[in-house]
Amino acid sequence: MEVCPLDYRYGSDEMRELFSEGGRLKRMLEVEAALARAQAQLGMVPQWAAESITEAARSGRVTAARVDEIESEIKHDVMALVRAMTEQAGDAGAYIHLGATSNDIIDTATALQLREALPHIERGVRAVRDELARLARDNARTPQIGRTHGQWALPTTFGLKMAVYALEMDRHLQRLQEATPRIVVGKFMGAVGTGAAMGPRALEVQRLVLEGLGLGVPIATLQTTQRDRHAELACVLANIATSLEKFATEVRNLQRSEIAEVGEHFDASKQVGSSTMAHKRNPISAENVCGLARIVRGMVVPALENSPMWHERDLTNSSAERFTLSHSIVLTDYILTRSARLFRDLQVYPERMRENLARAGPEIMAESVMMALVDKGIGRQDAHETVRRASMRSTAKGGRPFAEELMAEPEVAKRLGRRELDAALDPSTYLGSAPRVVELALEEIGRH
Numbered sequence: 001m002e003v004c005p006l007d008y009r010y011g012s013d014e015m016r017e018l019f020s021e022g023g024r025l026k027r028m029l030e031v032e033a034a035l036a037r038a039q040a041q042l043g044m045v046p047q048w049a050a051e052s053i054t055e056a057a058r059s060g061r062v063t064a065a066r067v068d069e070i071e072s073e074i075k076h077d078v079m080a081l082v083r084a085m086t087e088q089a090g091d092a093g094a095y096i097h098l099g100a101t102s103n104d105i106i107d108t109a110t111a112l113q114l115r116e117a118l119p120h121i122e123r124g125v126r127a128v129r130d131e132l133a134r135l136a137r138d139n140a141r142t143p144q145i146g147r148t149h150g151q152w153a154l155p156t157t158f159g160l161k162m163a164v165y166a167l168e169m170d171r172h173l174q175r176l177q178e179a180t181p182r183i184v185v186g187k188f189m190g191a192v193g194t195g196a197a198m199g200p201r202a203l204e205v206q207r208l209v210l211e212g213l214g215l216g217v218p219i220a221t222l223q224t225t226q227r228d229r230h231a232e233l234a235c236v237l238a239n240i241a242t243s244l245e246k247f248a249t250e251v252r253n254l255q256r257s258e259i260a261e262v263g264e265h266f267d268a269s270k271q272v273g274s275s276t277m278a279h280k281r282n283p284i285s286a287e288n289v290c291g292l293a294r295i296v297r298g299m300v301v302p303a304l305e306n307s308p309m310w311h312e313r314d315l316t317n318s319s320a321e322r323f324t325l326s327h328s329i330v331l332t333d334y335i336l337t338r339s340a341r342l343f344r345d346l347q348v349y350p351e352r353m354r355e356n357l358a359r360a361g362p363e364i365m366a367e368s369v370m371m372a373l374v375d376k377g378i379g380r381q382d383a384h385e386t387v388r389r390a391s392m393r394s395t396a397k398g399g400r401p402f403a404e405e406l407m408a409e410p411e412v413a414k415r416l417g418r419r420e421l422d423a424a425l426d427p428s429t430y431l432g433s434a435p436r437v438v439e440l441a442l443e444e445i446g447r448h
Contacts, residue, residue, distance in 0.1 A: 010292065011330040012337065015120060018113055019326035021064050027109040028081055029057035031213070032096055035104075035188065038208035042201055045095040052092035053085070061088045078102035099197040099205070101190050103313065107225045108186030110325065111215045114233070115184045117329045122176055124336025125240060129169035131343035132247070133445050136163035140438040143428060144261065144353040145360050152360040154367060155427040158261075158353060160434040163441035165247050170445050172240045183233045185216035185225055192312045193222045223313035227306045234303030234324060237332045238296055244339045245293035248286035251342065255283045261353050265345035285342045289335045296335075299328045362402040362425045363391050369406060369416075372424040376415035386411050 002008050006016060017023050033054040040050035056062060062084045071080035079102075086093030097105070140159035145152050188206035189195040195202025210217045218225060254262045264283045303324045306317035357364075366387045373383035390405040390412070399405065403421060406412045412421070423429060 006327065006330055011334050015117065015330045015333050018116055019330060024109060024113070025062070025064050025067060025081070027112040028078075028105050029062055029085065030112065031105050031108045031209075032082070032085060033057035034209045034212050035098070035100060035205070036095060038205050038212060039095070039098060041208060042204060044199070044201070044205070045098060049092035049095040052089050053096055056085055056089040056092070059088065078105055081105070099190065099199070099202075100188065101223060103224045104188045104190065108188065108210070108213065108215065111184050111186040111225070112213060114325075115214060117333070118176065118180050118184065120333050121237070121240075121329065121336065122173065124333055124340065125169055125173045125176060127340040128244070128336055128343065129166050129173060129445065131340050132162050132166035132169060133442055135159070135343060135346065135348070136166055136438050137442060139348060139350070140435045141431070142348070142350045142353060143357055143431060145357045145364065152364050154364060155357060155430050157431055157434045157438070158348065158350075159438045161250070163438045165243075166445055167441050168243050170448055172236075172243065173448055175236055175239070179232055179236055181216055183229050185218050185229060186210045186213065187218055187221040187225045189221055191223055193220065224309070224317075227303075227317060230321070230325060231303045231307055234300050234328055237328045238300045241293035241296035241332055241335060244335050245290045248289040248339065248342065251286040251346065252283045252290070255286075259356065261349055261356065263347040263349070264342060265347065285338055289339055289342070292331050292335050296328050296331050299324045357427050363394060365425045365427065365430065366391050368424045368430045369421070372416060372420065373412065378411060378415065382411070
């Protein structure tokens with residue numbers, strides 16, 4: 001019976017396989033084999049034994065069902081794996097897991113999973129960034145009303161908004177690349193980190209095993225790799241997910257019926273928006289991203305709490321990590337893919353943006369008028385108060401148009417002609433450096 005939605009609803013097949021029971025078993029077997037090969041290279045075990053152990057590990061004969069069966073009897077997951085391997089390795093079974101402790105295998109197998117998973121996350125981050133950058137480039141000069149506190153603010157461009165988002169994803173790409181060497185690290189120094197069971201060549205064994213598996217080699221560990229590494233990953237993933245939720249929330253708001261400046265792709269030929277309201281076109285992808293991002297963020301606290309263990313280690317982290325790492329990675333990969341598709345197919349409605357700009361009225365140009373007055377010699381504070389009074393009168397019940405209320409102010413009438421005032425009230429002339437900022441953003445993104 002499937003209980004976890006990762007099993008039947010969310011995540012790619014590849015990522016689900018990577019973090020499945022079978023996927024984890026495969027990598028633990030590979031770690032055991034890598035240990036035998038390293039020890040054979042140093043003359044600690046016979047070469048034929050290392051070859052037999054490697055063959056058994058890769059043969060498919062060591063099954064999850066058999067490991068589970070043994071674990072149900074002995075109550076130890078890694079020793080169950082070792083015994084199942086021993087059954088398949090013949091005389092070489094005597095050399096399996098030589099000098100190792102459970103977390104040498106567990107943590108190194110986890111590092112293998114992370115090594116394989118993080119390039120998927122990186123590609124997903126890059127894909128979302130590139131779709132946002134494309135939208136920024138295509139809409140660098142598309143005027144749109146900016147909103148602060150949910151209220152009309154000043155004119156901007158849709159491209160600037162997308163450029164800001166694209167740069168945010170670009171920073172996530174850099175964070176992920178910088179953190180990966182700290183995260184993708186195994187360990188092979190035994191029960192308390194001394195390597196005593198491996199003998200005088202313990203450090204060399206660890207280096208050969210981990211480098212052979214393409215993993216980072218730690219300088220010092222206790223029984224486990226230190227969980228600050230996993231906590232850093234959880235925080236990086238949560239940060240990425242939070243940005244995706246922010247972007248998706250903007251889509252949801254801009255798709256609201258009364259705004260309608262963008263819209264998710266909707267297959268009108270067959271897609272159903274509501275079980276009862278046949279007219280609905282809901283932002284289901286954006287809403288899905290927002291909901292799952294909260295789960296990814298929710299994994300940060302247990303990831304941090306997995307770090308403080310008693311002395312050289314305890315088991316408080318073990319059960320929690322079966323959720324935190326797999327769920328964070330699988331869901332982040334999933335919402336990255338969904339977000340890239342969301343922005344790839346996003347429908348942008350420039351005419352509606354212009355309509356909303358016009359509907360906002362000339363009051364949104366208050367700052368522009370204030371700056372025009374400053375240019376005419378009025379102090380900034382006095383100019384602000386003058387424009388504020390006119391704006392409050394204009395928006396009050398029965399108020400006159402904003403331009404008339406402004407011309408009723410002596411300081412305005414004395415310094416600005418009507419043509420100058422009309423120019424200051426034109427939203428198309430008040431986009432500032434937005435197009436140039438988009439260019440700079442795209443140049444920065446092009447460097448990565």
